[in-house]
Every structure is written in structure tokens, then in C-alpha cells.
């Protein structure tokens with residue numbers, strides 16, 4: 001069985017072995033577009049967010065729907081809030097996905113730019129610990145993981161000094177909580193549209209996440225203390241197509257429900273970026289809005305779904 005490369009965040013941070021680890025990261029990005037990252041996030045913090053999410057999803061449907069897209073005050077409204085089962089379609093041939101979700105972001109009052117602002121979230125009287133544990137996890141991810149991994153990737157892209165700090169200050173974040181029911185859950189094949197995605201998943205003996213590798217669907221089992229990183233379409237473009245934004249899908253058939261916690265990391269919403277060799281130039285806001293239009297208005301699926309057979 002193929003095992004994805006394992007990269008260590010601590011090694012990327014260490015002066016003595018950073019270069020060696022960066023070369024392994026380069027190989028992971030060029031050959032796979034998917035890898036494990038030993039992250040160092042406390043287990044309890046992840047477990048708390050998963051438990052609180054499970055409790056939220058167990059609430060009555062009418063309670064959850066109070067936080068749906070129609071109640072959100074951000075642009076686009078589809079960027080935040082609760083999405084019921086079969087509420088999203090990642091690939092048009094597969095139809096709507098059997099999964100339930102909640103989306104949040106960097107919560108900043110008064111920020112009216114696309115994909116920014118405040119999510120209408122359930123408070124502790126409705127969903128104890130839900131908002132608090134998810135936002136605490138976001139803070140840890142943004143502090144401990146994103147700058148180190150992002151900086152290492154920017155070095156590999158051969159961007160000028162300070163490129164990452166300039167264009168990810170702050171990053172745009174779509175933080176998602178997904179529940180796949182025990183009776184069968186799925187996310188259809190797609191690519192992610194951003195720079196990279198960090199996926200924290202429950203440690204289960206089953207292997208529902210699958211990556212398209214060497215013309216085969218290959219399972220990506222959870223590994224202790226590691227999250228899964230996959231590269232998105234923006235990073236593929238910024239690498240002049242050297243790095244892979246790899247197709248993936250989820251096929252979950254129980255026996256228990258599965259909670260996963262992806263963080264979709266994008267550059268600053270105001271950034272306009274050009275790849276090193278100049279093959280690709282894009283505005284982050286325009287590319288994100290196009291992707292949302294494809295998923296939510298045109299029914300064409302996510303990322304490069306349309307190109308995937």
C-alpha cells in the first residue's frame with residue numbers, strides 16, 4: 001500500500017535540519033500533493049473540538065437551521081454557517097453529498113470584505129463549547145502551523161524574501177466542521193481551490209479519505225499526532241504547475257459517524273498574485289468567488305471537479 005510522505009513541523013522549524021526537511025517537502029508537493037504533517041497540536045484541544053461538534057450536530061434540525069446561510073451576514077452568505085445533509089455538491093455527477101457541515105472563518109467584526117466578518121454561531125446555551133473550542137483550535141492552527149508550513153512552501157516556490165508575510169497577513173481561512181453519518185456519508189471527488197488545506201480527522205480504523213494517486217484511489221488512514229495536508233489549485237498555479245493540487249474524495253460507510261475538521265487556507269483576500277515564471281496571475285477574491293459560484297450557483301462542483309472523470 002502507498003504511504004504518503006510524513007513531514008515534521010518541528011524539523012521545518014529547526015535550523016540544523018530544515019533544509020533536508022524542505023527537500024522532502026518539495027518531493028511531497030511534486031509527486032503527491034498530499035502528505036502527513038506531524039503538528040504538535042495538543043490532542044485534548046482537537047478532541048474537545050470534535051466532541052463539541054458532535055454535540056452540535058445532535059441538536060434538533062430546526063435549531064441547527066437557525067444558523068443556516070440565510071441567517072448569515074457575510075459575503076457570500078454561502079461562506080459561513082450550517083449546511084444540512086445533501087446541502088452541497090462537490091461533483092455534479094455524484095449529486096449532493098451526504099454530509100452535514102458548519103463553516104466559520106477568522107471572526108473579525110466590521111470587516112465587510114468577501115469571506116470576512118462575523119459568523120452567526122450558536123452560543124454556549126445552545127451548543128456548549130462549540131464556538132469556543134473551534135475558535136481556539138483555529139487560533140492554534142494559525143499560530144503554530146500556517147506560518148511555518150506556508151513559509152517553507154513559499155521558499156520552495158522561490159518567491160522573493162517576505163512574500164509569504166506580505167500576502168498572508170492575514171490569510172483568508174475557511175474553517176469547516178463536517179459530519180459524515182454512520183449510515184453512509186461521502187464527499188465527491190474534487191480538488192481544493194485554495195493554497196493548502198489542513199485536515200484534522202478523527203482517528204478511526206476505517207479509511208474513508210481517498211486520494212487520486214498514480215491513476216488509483218488510495219486510502220489515507222489517520223495517523224496519530226499528524227494532520228493531512230493537501231495542496232490546492234492556487235498553490236498549483238503559483239508553482240507554475242510543478243506542485244499538484246490532487247483530487248480526493250471521501251467514502252464513509254460507518255460503523256460510527258465521522259467528524260473531520262478541514263482548514264482551507266488562502267492568501268489575503270486583497271492579494272493579486274503571479275507565479276514565479278509568470279504562467280499564472282490571479283486575484284484571490286476573484287478566484288474564490290468563482291469557485292463559490294461554481295459550487296453554489298452553477299452546480300459545477302468544487303475546484304477542478306469538472307476536469308475529473
Ligand SMILES: O=C(O)CCC(=O)C(=O)O
Nearest residue numbers: 178187192209250260262
Ligand atoms: O472530510 C474529509 O476527510 C475531506 C473533506 C474534503 O476534502 C473537503 O471538504 O474539501
Ligand SMILES: [Fe+2]
Nearest residue numbers: 190191192248
Ligand atoms: Fe477537499
